[in-house]
Amino acid sequence: MGSNNVIYGINGPVVTVKGTKDFSMQEMVYVGKSRLVGEIIGITDQFTTIQVYEQTTGLKPGEPVYKTDAPMSANLGPGILTNIYDGIQRPLKYIENKCGPFIEKGLDVPALDTEKEWDVTVTVKVGDELKGGFIYATIPETSLIEHRCMVPPTVSGKVVAVKPNGKYKVNDTVLTLENAKGEKHDLTLCHKWPIRVARPAEKRIPIDRPLITGQRVIDALFPIAKGGTAAIPGGFGTGKTMTQHQIAKWCDADIIIYIGCGERGNEMTDVLEEFAKLIDPKSNKPLTDRTVLIANTSNMPVAAREASIYTGITLAEYYRDMGYHVAIMADSTSRWAEALREISGRLEEMPAEEGFPAYLPSRLSAFYERAGYMHNFNGTEGSVSIIGAVSPQGGDLSEPVTQNTKRFIRCFWALDKALAYARHYPAINWISSYSEYIADLKPWFDENVSPDFIKFRNEINTLLHEENKLMEIVKLIGSDVLPDDQKLVIEIARIIRVGFLQQNAFHAEDTFVPIQKQLKMMEIILHLYHRSKEIVAAAIPISKVLETGLYDKVVKIKYDIPNNKLELFDAYNKEIDDTFDKIIAGAKAAS
Secondary structure (H helix, E strand, O other), X not given: OOOOOEEEEEEOOEEEEEOOOOOOOOEEEEEOOOOEEEEEEEEOOOEEEEEEOOOOOOOOOOOEEEOOOOEOEEEEOOOOOOOEEOOOOOEHHHHHHHHOOOOOOOOOOOOOOOOOOEEEEEOOOOOOEEOOOOEEEEEEXXXXXXXXXXXXXXXXXXXXXXXXXXXXXXXXXXXXXXXOOOOEEEEOOOEEEEOOOOOOOOEEOOOOOEOOOOXXXXXXXXXXXXXXXXXXXXXXXXXXXXXXXXXXXXXXXOEEEEEEEOOOHHHHHHHHHHHHHOEOOOOOOEHHHHEEEEEEOOOOOOHHHHHHHHHHHHHHHHHHHHOOEEEEEEEOHHHHHHHHHHHHHHOOOOEOHHHOEOOHHHHHHHHHOOOEEEEXXXXXXXXXXXXXXXXXXXXXXXXXHHHHHHHHOOEEOOEOHHHHHOOOOOOEOOOOOEEOOHHHHHHHHHHHOOOHHHHHHHHHHHHHHHHHHHHHHHHHHOOOOOOHHHHHHHHXXXXXXXXXXXXXXXXXXXXXXXXXXXXXXXXHHHHHHHHHHHHHHOOOOHHHHHOOOHHHHHHOHHHHOOOOOHHHHHHHHHHHHHHHHHHHHHHHHHO
Protein backbone atom coordinates (compact mmCIF):
# COMPACT_ATOMS: atom_id res chain seq x y z
CA MET A 1 0.00 0.00 0.00
CA GLY A 2 1.42 3.37 -0.99
CA SER A 3 1.62 6.58 1.05
CA ASN A 4 1.42 10.26 0.06
CA ASN A 5 3.41 11.25 3.17
CA VAL A 6 7.19 11.20 2.85
CA ILE A 7 10.16 11.90 5.11
CA TYR A 8 11.31 15.52 5.05
CA GLY A 9 14.09 15.48 7.69
CA ILE A 10 16.00 12.96 9.84
CA ASN A 11 17.80 13.77 13.11
CA GLY A 12 18.78 10.50 14.77
CA PRO A 13 15.57 8.86 16.00
CA VAL A 14 13.54 12.02 15.22
CA VAL A 15 11.95 12.13 11.77
CA THR A 16 9.79 14.94 10.33
CA VAL A 17 7.11 14.96 7.65
CA LYS A 18 6.21 18.26 5.96
CA GLY A 19 2.82 19.63 4.98
CA THR A 20 0.37 16.94 6.08
CA LYS A 21 -2.69 16.74 8.32
CA ASP A 22 -3.15 12.99 8.00
CA PHE A 23 -1.68 12.02 11.38
CA SER A 24 -2.92 12.30 14.98
CA MET A 25 -0.92 12.68 18.21
CA GLN A 26 0.57 9.46 19.64
CA GLU A 27 -0.45 7.52 16.54
CA MET A 28 1.76 4.57 15.68
CA VAL A 29 3.28 4.80 12.18
CA TYR A 30 5.67 2.86 9.96
CA VAL A 31 8.60 4.89 8.69
CA GLY A 32 10.54 4.34 5.44
CA LYS A 33 10.74 1.42 3.05
CA SER A 34 11.92 -0.77 5.94
CA ARG A 35 8.70 0.10 7.84
CA LEU A 36 10.43 1.12 11.08
CA VAL A 37 8.08 1.44 14.06
CA GLY A 38 7.49 5.04 15.14
CA GLU A 39 5.09 7.24 17.09
CA ILE A 40 3.79 10.76 16.43
CA ILE A 41 5.06 13.08 19.19
CA GLY A 42 4.46 16.52 17.69
CA ILE A 43 2.16 18.18 15.12
CA THR A 44 2.19 21.74 13.75
CA ASP A 45 0.58 23.22 10.64
CA GLN A 46 3.90 22.69 8.87
CA PHE A 47 5.59 19.63 10.35
CA THR A 48 4.67 16.32 11.90
CA THR A 49 7.38 14.92 14.23
CA ILE A 50 7.89 11.18 14.65
CA GLN A 51 9.90 9.35 17.31
CA VAL A 52 11.33 6.18 15.73
CA TYR A 53 11.91 3.16 17.97
CA GLU A 54 14.51 1.51 15.71
CA GLN A 55 17.88 2.49 14.22
CA THR A 56 17.38 5.09 11.47
CA THR A 57 20.74 4.40 9.81
CA GLY A 58 20.29 4.35 6.02
CA LEU A 59 16.93 6.15 6.13
CA LYS A 60 16.59 8.84 3.41
CA PRO A 61 14.33 11.87 2.77
CA GLY A 62 11.55 11.04 0.36
CA GLU A 63 10.86 7.58 1.78
CA PRO A 64 7.19 6.96 2.66
CA VAL A 65 5.54 7.13 6.10
CA TYR A 66 2.53 4.83 6.61
CA LYS A 67 -0.47 5.53 8.87
CA THR A 68 -2.02 2.94 11.17
CA ASP A 69 -4.85 5.07 12.68
CA ALA A 70 -4.07 3.41 16.04
CA PRO A 71 -1.97 4.39 19.07
CA MET A 72 1.19 2.57 20.16
CA SER A 73 -0.33 -0.50 21.85
CA ALA A 74 0.59 -3.68 23.67
CA ASN A 75 -0.95 -6.97 22.59
CA LEU A 76 -2.46 -8.57 25.70
CA GLY A 77 -3.24 -12.27 25.84
CA PRO A 78 -1.87 -15.70 26.81
CA GLY A 79 1.82 -16.24 26.12
CA ILE A 80 3.14 -13.05 27.74
CA LEU A 81 4.56 -14.89 30.74
CA THR A 82 7.94 -16.65 30.29
CA ASN A 83 8.60 -14.34 27.35
CA ILE A 84 11.52 -11.94 26.80
CA TYR A 85 10.53 -8.79 24.90
CA ASP A 86 12.33 -5.74 23.61
CA GLY A 87 11.03 -2.24 24.43
CA ILE A 88 8.20 -2.37 21.88
CA GLN A 89 7.00 -5.90 22.79
CA ARG A 90 8.79 -7.87 20.10
CA PRO A 91 9.65 -11.38 21.40
CA LEU A 92 13.44 -11.72 21.37
CA LYS A 93 13.50 -15.55 21.45
CA TYR A 94 11.31 -15.67 18.32
CA ILE A 95 13.49 -13.04 16.62
CA GLU A 96 16.67 -14.99 17.44
CA ASN A 97 15.21 -18.15 15.91
CA LYS A 98 14.06 -16.25 12.85
CA CYS A 99 17.03 -14.00 12.04
CA GLY A 100 19.90 -14.76 14.44
CA PRO A 101 21.43 -12.73 17.28
CA PHE A 102 20.79 -9.28 15.75
CA ILE A 103 17.38 -7.64 15.29
CA GLU A 104 16.77 -6.74 11.65
CA LYS A 105 15.38 -3.27 10.92
CA GLY A 106 11.65 -3.11 10.34
CA LEU A 107 11.13 -6.63 11.61
CA ASP A 108 7.38 -7.12 12.07
CA VAL A 109 6.78 -10.06 14.40
CA PRO A 110 3.68 -10.79 16.51
CA ALA A 111 3.99 -10.16 20.25
CA LEU A 112 2.10 -13.39 20.96
CA ASP A 113 2.56 -16.79 19.31
CA THR A 114 -0.29 -16.90 16.77
CA GLU A 115 0.17 -20.60 15.98
CA LYS A 116 0.15 -22.04 19.49
CA GLU A 117 -3.12 -23.63 20.60
CA TRP A 118 -4.35 -22.94 24.14
CA ASP A 119 -6.64 -25.08 26.24
CA VAL A 120 -9.60 -22.69 26.72
CA THR A 121 -12.43 -23.01 29.26
CA VAL A 122 -15.25 -20.57 28.45
CA THR A 123 -16.95 -19.35 31.65
CA VAL A 124 -20.01 -17.53 30.18
CA LYS A 125 -23.13 -18.56 28.25
CA VAL A 126 -25.44 -17.03 25.66
CA GLY A 127 -27.61 -14.32 27.18
CA ASP A 128 -25.09 -13.18 29.82
CA GLU A 129 -24.56 -9.42 30.12
CA LEU A 130 -20.84 -8.63 30.15
CA LYS A 131 -19.09 -5.34 30.92
CA GLY A 132 -15.50 -4.25 30.42
CA GLY A 133 -13.13 -6.24 32.64
CA PHE A 134 -15.44 -9.26 33.06
CA ILE A 135 -13.76 -12.66 32.67
CA TYR A 136 -15.15 -14.82 29.86
CA ALA A 137 -12.54 -17.60 29.58
CA THR A 138 -9.64 -19.14 31.52
CA ILE A 139 -6.44 -20.70 30.20
CA PRO A 140 -3.59 -22.46 32.08
CA GLU A 141 -0.90 -20.07 30.78
CA THR A 142 1.91 -21.62 32.83
CA SER A 143 2.15 -24.19 35.63
CA LEU A 144 1.74 -21.32 38.15
CA ILE A 145 -0.59 -18.76 36.55
CA GLU A 146 -4.11 -19.11 35.20
CA HIS A 147 -4.74 -16.62 32.40
CA ARG A 148 -8.15 -14.95 32.59
CA CYS A 149 -9.39 -13.53 29.29
CA MET A 150 -11.27 -10.29 29.99
CA VAL A 151 -13.67 -8.17 27.99
CA PRO A 152 -11.71 -5.04 26.87
CA PRO A 153 -12.49 -2.06 29.18
CA THR A 154 -14.19 -0.13 26.35
CA VAL A 155 -16.56 -2.97 25.30
CA SER A 156 -19.80 -4.29 26.83
CA GLY A 157 -22.93 -6.13 25.70
CA LYS A 158 -24.95 -9.34 25.71
CA VAL A 159 -23.39 -12.68 24.72
CA VAL A 160 -25.02 -13.81 21.45
CA ALA A 161 -22.62 -16.60 20.45
CA VAL A 162 -20.19 -18.81 22.37
CA LYS A 163 -17.70 -21.41 21.18
CA PRO A 164 -17.42 -24.66 23.18
CA ASN A 165 -14.44 -25.40 25.44
CA GLY A 166 -11.43 -26.64 23.51
CA LYS A 167 -8.15 -25.64 21.90
CA TYR A 168 -7.93 -22.21 20.25
CA LYS A 169 -5.26 -19.84 18.91
CA VAL A 170 -4.95 -16.29 20.28
CA ASN A 171 -6.71 -14.72 17.28
CA ASP A 172 -9.61 -17.21 17.18
CA THR A 173 -13.04 -15.81 18.10
CA VAL A 174 -14.46 -17.53 21.20
CA LEU A 175 -17.56 -15.41 21.77
CA THR A 176 -19.58 -12.53 20.27
CA LEU A 177 -21.14 -9.62 22.16
CA GLU A 178 -23.95 -7.37 20.96
CA ASN A 179 -24.34 -3.94 22.56
CA ALA A 180 -27.48 -1.82 23.00
CA LYS A 181 -26.98 -0.22 19.57
CA GLY A 182 -27.00 -3.63 17.89
CA GLU A 183 -23.23 -3.50 17.16
CA LYS A 184 -21.45 -6.83 17.44
CA HIS A 185 -17.96 -7.39 18.89
CA ASP A 186 -16.05 -10.61 18.31
CA LEU A 187 -13.80 -11.42 21.29
CA THR A 188 -10.64 -13.47 20.77
CA LEU A 189 -8.15 -14.61 23.42
CA CYS A 190 -6.28 -11.29 23.17
CA HIS A 191 -6.84 -7.56 22.70
CA LYS A 192 -4.72 -4.43 22.30
CA TRP A 193 -4.36 -1.56 24.76
CA PRO A 194 -2.55 1.81 24.29
CA ILE A 195 0.62 1.70 26.40
CA ARG A 196 0.43 5.38 27.45
CA VAL A 197 -3.13 5.07 28.79
CA ALA A 198 -3.64 3.62 32.27
CA ARG A 199 -6.11 0.71 32.30
CA PRO A 200 -9.21 1.60 34.33
CA ALA A 201 -10.26 -0.19 37.52
CA GLU A 202 -13.48 0.05 39.54
CA LYS A 203 -11.83 1.80 42.47
CA ARG A 204 -8.50 2.32 44.18
CA ILE A 205 -8.31 0.67 47.60
CA PRO A 206 -6.31 2.23 50.48
CA ILE A 207 -2.99 0.44 50.91
CA ASP A 208 -2.94 -1.75 54.03
CA ARG A 209 -0.60 -4.75 53.54
CA PRO A 210 3.13 -5.04 52.89
CA LEU A 211 4.95 -6.57 49.96
CA ILE A 212 7.04 -9.11 51.88
CA THR A 213 10.52 -9.36 50.31
CA GLY A 214 12.42 -11.52 52.82
CA GLN A 215 15.09 -8.79 53.01
CA ARG A 216 15.33 -7.67 56.64
CA VAL A 217 16.41 -4.07 56.06
CA ILE A 218 13.37 -3.61 53.81
CA ASP A 219 10.67 -5.61 55.61
CA ALA A 220 11.61 -4.50 59.12
CA LEU A 221 12.91 -0.95 58.70
CA PHE A 222 11.63 0.43 55.38
CA PRO A 223 8.70 -1.71 54.19
CA ILE A 224 6.92 -1.20 50.88
CA ALA A 225 3.20 -1.84 50.54
CA LYS A 226 1.48 -3.95 47.90
CA GLY A 227 0.47 -1.38 45.33
CA GLY A 228 3.17 0.96 46.60
CA THR A 229 6.13 2.73 44.99
CA ALA A 230 9.81 2.67 45.91
CA ALA A 231 13.03 4.04 44.49
CA ILE A 232 16.51 2.52 44.82
CA PRO A 233 19.03 5.28 44.05
CA GLY A 234 22.75 4.60 44.08
CA GLY A 235 25.98 5.10 42.20
CA PHE A 236 27.76 2.55 40.05
CA GLY A 237 28.49 -0.71 41.89
CA THR A 238 26.31 -0.03 44.93
CA GLY A 239 23.99 -2.97 44.25
CA LYS A 240 20.82 -1.56 42.65
CA THR A 241 20.42 -4.45 40.24
CA MET A 242 21.36 -7.04 42.89
CA THR A 243 18.75 -5.64 45.31
CA GLN A 244 16.09 -5.73 42.60
CA HIS A 245 17.07 -9.31 41.72
CA GLN A 246 16.61 -10.36 45.36
CA ILE A 247 13.21 -8.69 45.56
CA ALA A 248 12.16 -10.21 42.22
CA LYS A 249 13.16 -13.70 43.39
CA TRP A 250 11.68 -13.63 46.86
CA CYS A 251 8.85 -11.09 47.18
CA ASP A 252 5.31 -12.40 47.60
CA ALA A 253 3.97 -10.88 44.37
CA ASP A 254 2.21 -13.32 42.03
CA ILE A 255 3.92 -11.99 38.89
CA ILE A 256 7.24 -10.22 38.30
CA ILE A 257 7.88 -7.85 35.39
CA TYR A 258 11.57 -6.95 35.08
CA ILE A 259 12.34 -3.99 32.78
CA GLY A 260 16.01 -3.63 31.85
CA CYS A 261 15.86 -0.07 30.55
CA GLY A 262 19.15 1.09 29.01
CA GLU A 263 21.28 -1.24 31.14
CA ARG A 264 24.53 -2.82 29.95
CA GLY A 265 24.09 -5.80 27.63
CA ASN A 266 26.25 -8.13 29.74
CA GLU A 267 24.21 -7.23 32.84
CA MET A 268 20.95 -8.06 31.07
CA THR A 269 22.51 -11.33 29.85
CA ASP A 270 23.26 -12.23 33.48
CA VAL A 271 19.64 -11.44 34.40
CA LEU A 272 18.25 -13.60 31.60
CA GLU A 273 20.55 -16.53 32.35
CA GLU A 274 20.00 -16.29 36.12
CA PHE A 275 16.21 -16.08 35.90
CA ALA A 276 16.13 -19.07 33.55
CA LYS A 277 17.82 -21.23 36.23
CA LEU A 278 15.85 -20.02 39.25
CA ILE A 279 13.28 -22.19 40.99
CA ASP A 280 10.30 -20.43 42.56
CA PRO A 281 10.69 -21.10 46.33
CA LYS A 282 6.92 -21.15 46.86
CA SER A 283 6.08 -23.77 44.23
CA ASN A 284 9.37 -25.46 43.25
CA LYS A 285 8.53 -24.62 39.62
CA PRO A 286 10.70 -22.42 37.33
CA LEU A 287 10.49 -18.76 38.39
CA THR A 288 10.12 -17.81 34.70
CA ASP A 289 6.59 -19.31 34.84
CA ARG A 290 5.49 -16.10 36.55
CA THR A 291 7.99 -13.65 35.07
CA VAL A 292 8.12 -11.31 32.07
CA LEU A 293 11.47 -9.80 31.06
CA ILE A 294 11.74 -6.64 28.95
CA ALA A 295 15.31 -6.29 27.71
CA ASN A 296 16.18 -2.88 26.29
CA THR A 297 19.96 -2.64 26.54
CA SER A 298 22.11 0.47 26.22
CA ASN A 299 23.12 -0.37 22.64
CA MET A 300 19.48 -0.63 21.48
CA PRO A 301 17.75 2.44 19.95
CA VAL A 302 17.49 5.13 22.61
CA ALA A 303 13.85 6.01 21.89
CA ALA A 304 12.75 2.43 22.65
CA ARG A 305 13.84 2.95 26.28
CA GLU A 306 10.97 5.36 26.69
CA ALA A 307 8.48 2.85 25.27
CA SER A 308 9.82 -0.04 27.38
CA ILE A 309 8.68 1.56 30.66
CA TYR A 310 5.13 2.00 29.36
CA THR A 311 5.04 -1.48 27.79
CA GLY A 312 6.02 -2.99 31.15
CA ILE A 313 3.44 -1.07 33.19
CA THR A 314 0.67 -1.95 30.69
CA LEU A 315 1.45 -5.67 30.98
CA ALA A 316 1.42 -5.28 34.77
CA GLU A 317 -1.99 -3.57 34.77
CA TYR A 318 -3.38 -6.32 32.53
CA TYR A 319 -2.46 -9.04 35.05
CA ARG A 320 -3.60 -6.81 37.92
CA ASP A 321 -7.05 -6.68 36.30
CA MET A 322 -7.17 -10.50 36.43
CA GLY A 323 -6.74 -10.34 40.20
CA TYR A 324 -2.98 -10.83 40.55
CA HIS A 325 -0.42 -8.90 42.58
CA VAL A 326 2.31 -7.69 40.23
CA ALA A 327 5.73 -6.23 41.08
CA ILE A 328 7.62 -4.18 38.49
CA MET A 329 11.40 -3.80 38.65
CA ALA A 330 12.39 -0.82 36.47
CA ASP A 331 16.17 -0.80 36.06
CA SER A 332 16.76 2.04 35.62
CA THR A 333 14.53 5.10 35.32
CA SER A 334 17.63 7.30 34.93
CA ARG A 335 18.36 5.70 31.53
CA TRP A 336 14.75 6.38 30.60
CA ALA A 337 15.15 10.03 31.65
CA GLU A 338 18.36 10.24 29.60
CA ALA A 339 16.40 9.02 26.56
CA LEU A 340 13.85 11.79 27.19
CA ARG A 341 16.71 14.29 27.39
CA GLU A 342 18.25 13.12 24.12
CA ILE A 343 14.95 13.23 22.22
CA SER A 344 14.13 16.62 23.77
CA GLY A 345 17.51 17.97 22.66
CA ARG A 346 16.93 16.80 19.09
CA LEU A 347 13.53 18.49 19.14
CA GLU A 348 15.31 21.71 20.23
CA GLU A 349 13.04 22.11 23.26
CA MET A 350 14.01 24.52 26.03
CA PRO A 351 16.08 22.49 28.55
CA ALA A 352 15.48 22.60 32.28
CA GLU A 353 17.87 21.52 35.06
CA GLU A 354 20.94 19.59 33.81
CA GLY A 355 19.48 19.51 30.30
CA PHE A 356 16.49 17.36 31.20
CA PRO A 357 13.19 18.46 29.63
CA ALA A 358 10.81 20.57 31.70
CA TYR A 359 8.22 17.78 31.57
CA LEU A 360 10.48 15.23 33.34
CA PRO A 361 8.54 15.52 36.66
CA SER A 362 5.16 15.02 34.96
CA ARG A 363 6.42 11.95 33.08
CA LEU A 364 7.81 10.44 36.28
CA SER A 365 4.59 11.13 38.19
CA ALA A 366 2.45 9.65 35.38
CA PHE A 367 4.54 6.46 35.54
CA TYR A 368 4.55 6.02 39.33
CA GLU A 369 0.85 6.96 39.63
CA ARG A 370 -0.02 3.81 37.66
CA ALA A 371 0.92 1.78 40.75
CA GLY A 372 -1.84 1.00 43.23
CA TYR A 373 -4.06 -1.54 44.93
CA MET A 374 -7.30 -1.87 42.94
CA HIS A 375 -10.75 -3.39 43.14
CA ASN A 376 -11.36 -4.64 39.59
CA PHE A 377 -14.55 -4.63 37.50
CA ASN A 378 -14.73 -8.45 37.73
CA GLY A 379 -14.87 -8.42 41.55
CA THR A 380 -11.23 -9.40 42.11
CA GLU A 381 -8.51 -7.37 43.81
CA GLY A 382 -5.05 -6.83 42.35
CA SER A 383 -2.09 -4.54 42.73
CA VAL A 384 0.88 -3.11 40.85
CA SER A 385 3.95 -2.27 42.95
CA ILE A 386 6.70 -0.26 41.24
CA ILE A 387 10.32 -0.48 42.37
CA GLY A 388 12.44 1.83 40.24
CA ALA A 389 16.23 1.97 40.31
CA VAL A 390 17.80 5.41 39.85
CA SER A 391 21.39 5.76 38.63
CA PRO A 392 22.52 9.30 39.49
CA GLN A 393 25.77 10.31 37.81
CA GLY A 394 28.63 10.11 40.29
CA GLY A 395 26.22 8.89 42.99
CA ASP A 396 24.91 12.46 43.47
CA LEU A 397 21.43 12.08 44.98
CA SER A 398 20.70 15.78 44.54
CA GLU A 399 20.46 15.48 40.74
CA PRO A 400 17.06 16.05 39.03
CA VAL A 401 15.93 12.45 38.39
CA THR A 402 16.45 11.38 42.03
CA GLN A 403 14.94 14.54 43.47
CA ASN A 404 11.89 14.44 41.21
CA THR A 405 11.42 10.72 41.86
CA LYS A 406 11.36 11.42 45.62
CA ARG A 407 8.32 13.63 45.06
CA PHE A 408 6.23 10.77 43.68
CA ILE A 409 7.32 7.71 45.68
CA ARG A 410 6.74 6.85 49.34
CA CYS A 411 9.63 4.47 49.95
CA PHE A 412 13.25 5.53 49.46
CA TRP A 413 16.06 2.97 49.75
CA ALA A 414 19.25 5.03 49.38
CA LEU A 415 22.24 2.87 48.52
CA ASP A 416 25.57 3.82 50.09
CA LYS A 417 28.88 3.51 48.28
CA ALA A 418 30.84 3.11 51.54
CA LEU A 419 28.58 0.22 52.64
CA ALA A 420 28.85 -1.47 49.25
CA TYR A 421 32.65 -1.20 49.20
CA ALA A 422 32.69 -2.65 52.75
CA ARG A 423 30.74 -5.64 51.35
CA HIS A 424 27.66 -4.76 53.40
CA TYR A 425 24.69 -5.87 51.31
CA PRO A 426 22.01 -4.76 50.78
CA ALA A 427 23.89 -1.45 50.94
CA ILE A 428 20.77 0.48 52.00
CA ASN A 429 21.77 3.41 54.20
CA TRP A 430 19.53 3.34 57.29
CA ILE A 431 20.04 7.06 57.99
CA SER A 432 19.03 8.53 54.62
CA SER A 433 16.38 5.92 53.69
CA TYR A 434 12.76 6.12 54.74
CA SER A 435 9.32 4.54 54.27
CA GLU A 436 6.08 6.49 54.55
CA TYR A 437 4.05 3.26 54.68
CA ILE A 438 4.77 2.44 58.36
CA ALA A 439 1.54 3.92 59.72
CA ASP A 440 -0.54 2.32 56.93
CA LEU A 441 0.98 -1.12 57.52
CA LYS A 442 1.00 -1.13 61.34
CA PRO A 443 -2.52 -2.68 61.66
CA TRP A 444 -1.48 -5.52 59.31
CA PHE A 445 1.72 -6.23 61.27
CA ASP A 446 -0.20 -6.06 64.58
CA GLU A 447 -2.76 -8.59 63.35
CA ASN A 448 -0.64 -10.95 61.23
CA VAL A 449 2.82 -10.87 62.87
CA SER A 450 2.83 -9.33 66.36
CA PRO A 451 1.87 -6.03 68.04
CA ASP A 452 5.57 -5.85 68.98
CA PHE A 453 6.86 -5.82 65.38
CA ILE A 454 6.55 -2.07 64.73
CA LYS A 455 7.56 -1.32 68.35
CA PHE A 456 10.79 -3.32 67.92
CA ARG A 457 11.36 -1.72 64.51
CA ASN A 458 11.08 1.79 65.98
CA GLU A 459 13.46 0.98 68.84
CA ILE A 460 16.06 -0.49 66.46
CA ASN A 461 15.75 2.55 64.20
CA THR A 462 16.27 4.85 67.20
CA LEU A 463 19.41 2.94 68.26
CA LEU A 464 20.88 3.24 64.75
CA HIS A 465 20.31 7.00 64.73
CA GLU A 466 21.82 7.32 68.23
CA GLU A 467 24.89 5.40 67.05
CA ASN A 468 25.20 7.74 64.06
CA LYS A 469 25.37 10.75 66.41
CA LEU A 470 27.84 9.03 68.75
CA MET A 471 30.16 8.08 65.89
CA GLU A 472 30.65 11.79 65.17
CA ILE A 473 32.06 12.14 68.71
CA VAL A 474 34.14 8.95 68.38
CA LYS A 475 35.74 10.27 65.18
CA LEU A 476 36.84 13.40 67.05
CA ILE A 477 38.00 12.10 70.44
CA GLY A 478 37.82 8.28 70.33
CA SER A 479 35.49 5.83 72.08
CA ASP A 480 37.42 5.47 75.35
CA VAL A 481 35.98 8.69 76.79
CA LEU A 482 32.36 7.61 76.27
CA PRO A 483 30.37 6.47 79.32
CA ASP A 484 29.35 2.78 79.37
CA ASP A 485 25.71 3.46 78.40
CA GLN A 486 26.89 5.10 75.16
CA LYS A 487 29.45 2.36 74.52
CA LEU A 488 26.57 -0.08 74.87
CA VAL A 489 24.58 1.74 72.17
CA ILE A 490 27.56 1.46 69.79
CA GLU A 491 27.98 -2.28 70.53
CA ILE A 492 24.28 -3.06 70.06
CA ALA A 493 24.17 -0.98 66.88
CA ARG A 494 27.05 -3.10 65.56
CA ILE A 495 24.98 -6.25 66.18
CA ILE A 496 22.02 -4.64 64.38
CA ARG A 497 24.18 -3.62 61.42
CA VAL A 498 26.18 -6.83 61.02
CA GLY A 499 23.79 -9.40 62.46
CA PHE A 500 20.47 -8.03 61.23
CA LEU A 501 20.74 -5.52 58.38
CA GLN A 502 23.58 -7.23 56.52
CA GLN A 503 22.27 -10.21 54.54
CA ASN A 504 24.01 -12.89 52.49
CA ALA A 505 22.25 -13.55 49.17
CA PHE A 506 24.29 -16.72 48.65
CA HIS A 507 23.51 -18.37 52.00
CA ALA A 508 20.61 -20.84 51.96
CA GLU A 509 19.16 -19.63 55.28
CA ASP A 510 19.94 -15.94 54.86
CA THR A 511 18.96 -15.15 51.27
CA PHE A 512 15.28 -15.06 52.29
CA VAL A 513 14.13 -14.56 55.89
CA PRO A 514 10.47 -15.08 56.88
CA ILE A 515 8.81 -12.21 58.70
CA GLN A 516 8.44 -14.31 61.91
CA LYS A 517 12.18 -14.94 62.06
CA GLN A 518 12.81 -11.21 61.53
CA LEU A 519 10.58 -10.55 64.55
CA LYS A 520 12.48 -13.09 66.67
CA MET A 521 15.84 -11.63 65.62
CA MET A 522 14.78 -8.11 66.58
CA GLU A 523 13.37 -9.43 69.85
CA ILE A 524 16.59 -11.20 70.89
CA ILE A 525 18.81 -8.23 69.93
CA LEU A 526 16.65 -5.88 72.01
CA HIS A 527 16.47 -8.42 74.87
CA LEU A 528 20.29 -8.46 74.90
CA TYR A 529 20.28 -4.63 74.89
CA HIS A 530 17.85 -4.33 77.79
CA ARG A 531 19.71 -6.90 79.92
CA SER A 532 22.98 -5.09 79.12
CA LYS A 533 21.40 -1.83 80.30
CA GLU A 534 20.74 -3.53 83.65
CA ILE A 535 24.46 -4.34 83.89
CA VAL A 536 25.42 -0.73 83.12
CA ALA A 537 22.82 0.58 85.61
CA ALA A 538 24.38 -1.66 88.29
CA ALA A 539 27.74 0.09 87.66
CA ILE A 540 29.28 -3.12 86.28
CA PRO A 541 31.79 -2.42 83.46
CA ILE A 542 30.41 -3.14 79.98
CA SER A 543 33.60 -5.13 79.33
CA LYS A 544 32.19 -7.90 81.57
CA VAL A 545 29.34 -8.39 79.11
CA LEU A 546 31.57 -8.31 76.03
CA GLU A 547 33.81 -11.00 77.54
CA THR A 548 30.93 -13.50 77.55
CA GLY A 549 30.97 -13.81 73.74
CA LEU A 550 27.17 -13.44 73.63
CA TYR A 551 27.35 -10.42 71.35
CA ASP A 552 29.24 -12.34 68.67
CA LYS A 553 26.92 -15.31 69.12
CA VAL A 554 23.84 -13.15 68.49
CA VAL A 555 25.45 -11.76 65.31
CA LYS A 556 25.64 -15.32 63.93
CA ILE A 557 22.01 -16.18 64.70
CA LYS A 558 21.02 -15.43 61.09
CA TYR A 559 23.13 -18.41 59.99
CA ASP A 560 22.88 -20.67 63.05
CA ILE A 561 19.09 -20.81 63.43
CA PRO A 562 17.29 -22.30 60.40
CA ASN A 563 14.23 -20.45 59.12
CA ASN A 564 11.96 -23.37 60.06
CA LYS A 565 13.28 -23.89 63.61
CA LEU A 566 12.35 -20.67 65.39
CA GLU A 567 11.94 -22.53 68.69
CA LEU A 568 15.77 -22.45 68.97
CA PHE A 569 15.52 -18.75 69.87
CA ASP A 570 14.23 -19.77 73.31
CA ALA A 571 17.59 -21.38 74.16
CA TYR A 572 19.41 -18.15 73.21
CA ASN A 573 17.08 -16.08 75.39
CA LYS A 574 17.67 -18.45 78.31
CA GLU A 575 21.45 -18.31 77.82
CA ILE A 576 21.35 -14.49 77.86
CA ASP A 577 19.26 -14.44 81.05
CA ASP A 578 21.41 -17.06 82.83
CA THR A 579 24.68 -15.33 81.90
CA PHE A 580 23.50 -11.87 82.95
CA ASP A 581 21.98 -13.16 86.20
CA LYS A 582 25.38 -14.68 87.08
CA ILE A 583 27.21 -11.42 86.30
CA ILE A 584 24.80 -9.40 88.48
CA ALA A 585 24.92 -11.97 91.29
CA GLY A 586 28.73 -12.03 91.16
CA ALA A 587 28.92 -8.24 91.34
CA LYS A 588 26.58 -8.17 94.34
CA ALA A 589 28.63 -10.84 96.12
CA ALA A 590 31.84 -8.93 95.46
CA SER A 591 30.39 -5.73 96.91
